[in-house]
Amino acid sequence: MAKKNPSSHMTNIDNISNIGNINTITKTQTQRRMTIADVAQLADVGTMTVSRALNHPEMVSDALRQRILEAVETLGYIPNRVAGGLASGSGNAICVIVPTLNHPVYVPFLEGLYDILPAAGYQILLGTSEYLLEGEEHLVETFLGWQPIGMILAGVDHSPRTRAMLAQANVPVVEIMDLTAQPIDINVGFSHEAVGQAVGQFLLERGYQQIAYVGNRLERDTRGMRRLNGFSAALEGAAACKLVVLNRDLSSSIQAGGVLLGELLETYPQTEVAFFVNDDLAAGALFECQRRGIRVPHDFAIVGFNDQEIAAQVNPSLTSVSTQRLQMGQRAAELLLARLRGETLLANPIDTGFQIVERQSTCQQRSRDQKPKPRRAKNLNTVNPNTVLKEQQTHET
Amino acid sequence: MAKKNPSSHMTNIDNISNIGNINTITKTQTQRRMTIADVAQLADVGTMTVSRALNHPEMVSDALRQRILEAVETLGYIPNRVAGGLASGSGNAICVIVPTLNHPVYVPFLEGLYDILPAAGYQILLGTSEYLLEGEEHLVETFLGWQPIGMILAGVDHSPRTRAMLAQANVPVVEIMDLTAQPIDINVGFSHEAVGQAVGQFLLERGYQQIAYVGNRLERDTRGMRRLNGFSAALEGAAACKLVVLNRDLSSSIQAGGVLLGELLETYPQTEVAFFVNDDLAAGALFECQRRGIRVPHDFAIVGFNDQEIAAQVNPSLTSVSTQRLQMGQRAAELLLARLRGETLLANPIDTGFQIVERQSTCQQRSRDQKPKPRRAKNLNTVNPNTVLKEQQTHET
DNA sequence: TAACTTTATGATAGCGCTATCATTCTTAAG
DNA sequence: CTTAAGAATGATAGCGCTATCATAAAGTTA
Numbered sequence: 035m036a037k038k039n040p041s042s043h044m045t046n047i048d049n050i051s052n053i054g055n056i057n058t059i060t061k062t063q064t065q066r067r068m069t070i071a072d073v074a075q076l077a078d079v080g081t082m083t084v085s086r087a088l089n090h091p092e093m094v095s096d097a098l099r100q101r102i103l104e105a106v107e108t109l110g111y112i113p114n115r116v117a118g119g120l121a122s123g124s125g126n127a128i129c130v131i132v133p134t135l136n137h138p139v140y141v142p143f144l145e146g147l148y149d150i151l152p153a154a155g156y157q158i159l160l161g162t163s164e165y166l167l168e169g170e171e172h173l174v175e176t177f178l179g180w181q182p183i184g185m186i187l188a189g190v191d192h193s194p195r196t197r198a199m200l201a202q203a204n205v206p207v208v209e210i211m212d213l214t215a216q217p218i219d220i221n222v223g224f225s226h227e228a229v230g231q232a233v234g235q236f237l238l239e240r241g242y243q244q245i246a247y248v249g250n251r252l253e254r255d256t257r258g259m260r261r262l263n264g265f266s267a268a269l270e271g272a273a274a275c276k277l278v279v280l281n282r283d284l285s286s287s288i289q290a291g292g293v294l295l296g297e298l299l300e301t302y303p304q305t306e307v308a309f310f311v312n313d314d315l316a317a318g319a320l321f322e323c324q325r326r327g328i329r330v331p332h333d334f335a336i337v338g339f340n341d342q343e344i345a346a347q348v349n350p351s352l353t354s355v356s357t358q359r360l361q362m363g364q365r366a367a368e369l370l371l372a373r374l375r376g377e378t379l380l381a382n383p384i385d386t387g388f389q390i391v392e393r394q395s396t397c398q399q400r401s402r403d404q405k406p407k408p409r410r411a412k413n414l415n416t417v418n419p420n421t422v423l424k425e426q427q428t429h430e431t
Numbered sequence: 432m433a434k435k436n437p438s439s440h441m442t443n444i445d446n447i448s449n450i451g452n453i454n455t456i457t458k459t460q461t462q463r464r465m466t467i468a469d470v471a472q473l474a475d476v477g478t479m480t481v482s483r484a485l486n487h488p489e490m491v492s493d494a495l496r497q498r499i500l501e502a503v504e505t506l507g508y509i510p511n512r513v514a515g516g517l518a519s520g521s522g523n524a525i526c527v528i529v530p531t532l533n534h535p536v537y538v539p540f541l542e543g544l545y546d547i548l549p550a551a552g553y554q555i556l557l558g559t560s561e562y563l564l565e566g567e568e569h570l571v572e573t574f575l576g577w578q579p580i581g582m583i584l585a586g587v588d589h590s591p592r593t594r595a596m597l598a599q600a601n602v603p604v605v606e607i608m609d610l611t612a613q614p615i616d617i618n619v620g621f622s623h624e625a626v627g628q629a630v631g632q633f634l635l636e637r638g639y640q641q642i643a644y645v646g647n648r649l650e651r652d653t654r655g656m657r658r659l660n661g662f663s664a665a666l667e668g669a670a671a672c673k674l675v676v677l678n679r680d681l682s683s684s685i686q687a688g689g690v691l692l693g694e695l696l697e698t699y700p701q702t703e704v705a706f707f708v709n710d711d712l713a714a715g716a717l718f719e720c721q722r723r724g725i726r727v728p729h730d731f732a733i734v735g736f737n738d739q740e741i742a743a744q745v746n747p748s749l750t751s752v753s754t755q756r757l758q759m760g761q762r763a764a765e766l767l768l769a770r771l772r773g774e775t776l777l778a779n780p781i782d783t784g785f786q787i788v789e790r791q792s793t794c795q796q797r798s799r800d801q802k803p804k805p806r807r808a809k810n811l812n813t814v815n816p817n818t819v820l821k822e823q824q825t826h827e828t
Numbered sequence: 829t830a831a832c833t834t835t836a837t838g839a840t841a842g843c844g845c846t847a848t849c850a851t852t853c854t855t856a857a858g
Numbered sequence: 859c860t861t862a863a864g865a866a867t868g869a870t871a872g873c874g875c876t877a878t879c880a881t882a883a884a885g886t887t888a
Contacts, residue, residue, distance in 0.1 A: 065601060069844055080868040085846060095866065110599045115576040116517050117844035120873050125513060135538050135545070144532055148559060157577065160557050162545060179512040180554065181464075202507045204462060288744040317744075324746045344741070347685040347714075349721045466874055477838040482876060492836065514874035517843050 068111040077105040088113060115157075119181065128156045128184040128370065129177035133165045136285075139312070139340050139359060140188065143211070146363020147186065154371055156183075165254035167193045178203050184370045190214035190221065191256050206373045208366045212257055213383055220373065221383040222365045226257045227264035229355055229388055233309055233337060234268025236390055241400035242335065243275050246308040248294050248315060252281045258311040261339070265309060278302050291318020292325075299334075307335035307396065313342040316352050320395065336395040350394030358386040465508040474502040485510060512554075516578065525553045525581040525767065526574035530562045533682075536709070536737050536756060537585065540608070543760020544583065551768055553580075562651040564590045575600050581767045587611035587618070588653050603770045605763045609654055610780055617770065618780040619762045623654045626752055626785055627661025630706055630734060633787055635665070638797035639732065640672050643705040645691050645712060649678045655708040658736070662706060675699050688715020689722075696731075704732035704793065710739040713749050717792065733792040747791030755783040 074081040079098055087094045087102040094102070105111070119125035128151055132140040144160070151158055159177055163169035171193045177185065178199060185200065186208045192200075200207055200218060207219040214221060237245055247265055249258050262279065269275045280298050284290035291314060298305055310316040316338030323330050330336055330350055338345050341356030365384060372379060392398075471478040476495055484491045484499040491499070502508070516522035525548055529537040541557070548555055556574055560566035568590045574582065575596060582597065583605045589597075597604055597615060604616040611618060634642055644662055646655050659676065666672045677695050681687035688711060695702055707713040713735030720727050727733055727747055735742050738753030762781060769776060789795075 065599070067600070071844080082846075082869085083867060089846085093866075098867085110596065112572060112575045112596070112600075114517075114578055114844055116513050116522060116578050118846070120511075120514050120517055121845040122847075123873060135532075135541055138535065141532050141538075148532070152558070152573075157556060157573070159554060161549070175509060176549075176554070178509045181511055181513050199507065199509070202462070203464070203509075288740050292744070321744050321746055343685050347689070347718050349718055468874080479839085479876075480837060490836080495837085511874055515876070518875040519877075520843065
């Protein structure tokens with residue numbers, strides 16, 4: 035086959051752009067933005083009446099409200115919330131800090147927030163700390179300048195200055211995705227130690243002994259670290275059991291999973307099962323196994339974390355730990371709103387729990403010498419991946 | 432094996448929370464937030480000097496600046512940007528509207544923005560339109576109330592009212608992810624028609640005739656629709672060629688890909704290749720093929736869109752169309768900043784182009800009766816997935 | 829030394845809005 | 859018919875900051 039020209043494409047922009055001389059800086063008329071005074075004048079009322087008509091309609095007579103709304107329409111007036119916030123002494127910004135957007139885990143959580151907070155009239159300011167405490171500190175400082183009425187932080191580890199600023203700002207704070215005995219204020223999450231413990235227990239019960247924990251940038255990933263602690267604690271009891279930890283500095287992703295698997299098998303070829311810090315890594319490891327002809331779970335078993343969609347969909351499907359991410363976001367938002375309304379929070383550190391979802395990438399009973407046939411993966415997609423019991427039944431064939 | 436108790440875990444919250452009577456509403460001292468006046472008083476200067484010391488340090492003598500910074504430190508003063516923005520007449524918010532966070536495509540794009548804009552001192556307000564023009568309209572209205580100095584919108588389709596509001600607000604606008612002949616202002620993206628065209632051409636060249644386009648919520652997905660238009664146009668020329676379109680209302684995801692594949696094969700069993708609206712769907716279809724024992728690409732070929740990481744990592748790897756998402760975000764941010772600085776933009780509709788990345792899920796030359804052996808997928812992960820030519824060489828064996 | 833810059837600082841007046849209180853106009857009660 | 863109570867509206871004074879101009883202090887030139 036002849037070498038093809040590289041399939042790179044650019045539309046002919048000339049054809050598209052030579053429509054007119056748009057796009058130079060021809061924003062001519064610097065028309066003043068409409069203010070509440072303009073509306074008041076047009077409707078022949080005072081500014082306060084306009085303000086009321088928009089914010090407390092019930093306080094204004096029908097006739098005037100009608101006239102005012104017409105004026106608003108005519109002028110295309112949009113209230114300046116910055117000024118409004120300043121005048122009323124309380125803005126409506128809620129600041130949210132997550133480690134990264136790059137990891138699909140934070141997305142459902144954010145969705146939970148975006149479902150609720152904007153609908154309640156609040157504006158979300160989002161920032162990413164890149165897993166750095168200093169990043170978080172800097173964001174908190176910046177965000178506080180926006181006079182937020184609430185803050186939502188992923189994680190319970192914060193620099194002292196972060197804590198100091200939050201304390202002084204006197205703003206409701208929700209810490210999320212993790213559980214701590216000393217929350218700053220509100221705390222919604224689950225215990226990562228407990229996850230590690232449970233998975234360790236789970237693997238022991240299934241007869242695994244040569245066990246690996248595979249992470250990525252664990253120095254920064256305090257939650258991954260905490261799972262490791264629980265994991266390691268669970269395995270400590272078992273005498274025959276050996277735990278190795280592999281940790282590298284790759285940008286966490288599917289491909290990294292493949293790379294890490296390669297390293298793991300080179301360094302510790304006797305490893306029977308690996309618990310990965312997330313499902314992307316686990317999936318990457320699985321794909322690499324497929325390429326190398328390693329049978330999963332027979333030759334090598336895989337456990338992921340987060341129960342992302344990919345875990346349920348690959349073949350063999352991945353055993354993982356499901357967490358209530360959307361729910362965490364929603365609960366965080368609800369609790370914050372409740373606090374803003376001045377309500378007393380009954381239970382505070384809220385444990386949203388987790389579930390080990392057992393799928394095909396781990397054996398139900400590891401038998402050291404026997405060679406069980408790989409399981410058929412047929413019709414898995416008709417099984418609702420959200421129901422643990424069903425999925426477990428699948429394995430009971 | 433005995434039925435295990437469902438592996439659901441909750442940490443004992445009582446153990447954790449009964450540390451003290453934190454967490455009732457015990458935010459006692461409603462200490463007034465520090466203002467610039469407090470700093471001025473402590474440093475024994477005027478408020479303007481404080482303002483200058485913080486915003487234009489070079490205008491203040493060393494001695495005073497020193498004293499002021501100390502006072503700031505002592506009081507833990509954080510400037511109120513809301514008030515500052517109001518006073519100076521120009522805020523520093525930049526509003527960004529994307530269809531969803533749920534789709535990994537928008538994440539690298541947002542990263543591009545978050546790389547550049549906050550570093551330049553701007554605050555990003557992010558909103559999701561959920562693929563609805565009314566959603567976008569509502570967000571634009573809300574956002575304009577924050578007196579943004581710039582807006583970045585995904586897509587070039589907007590409701591008339593959205594356009595009107597943007598026009599009246601007189602704010603620089605960047606439309607992104609798509610290309611149009613009539614941009615509102617700045618436009619960075621690529622042509623989805625051209626993508627469809629190119630993929631159609633690509634498949635024809637490889638000898639495919641029974642071709643499907645598989646989408647999800649195409650009514651809303653104007654860009655997917657536009658790719659379909661280009662695709663269909665490209666196939667129109669070929670006489671023997673038949674195009675079927677499958678479109679459902681599922682929440683786009685890997686699982687949906689499997690479902691859609693099932694439907695496609697039931698309804699049009701003779702289909703040879705399907706072009707999916709995104710890689711998640713394509714991957715889901717691939718996994719379903721694996722479960723059904725359908726050989727890809729021999730029995731059925733798959734083309735995805737977006738060149739997400741999963742496309743390169745699954746086995747067989749997926750042919751897809753790569754787009755410059757991170758770059759689009761960065762360019763958008765840069766162009767917006769340039770415009771804010773008052774610079775003239777040379778080229779305006781900027782076409783960031785695209786590339787068809789040929790991988791293992793499509794045959795290089797479809798031979799209707801011959802049965803080529805499935806290709807080995809070995810060592811694919813040593814190939815840099817960002818380099819098209821290398822990947823194509825892989826196929827030239 | 830007078831006249832003129834230059835540099836550093838402060839006083840003042842808003843930015844666009846809303847909280848508050850005063851005023852007017854109704855309506856009900858005595 | 860008077861008075862009290864309520865409902866609707868407006869005038870005013872800030873919210874915390876910065877633009878602007880005025881002022882004071884210091885340096886420069888002839």
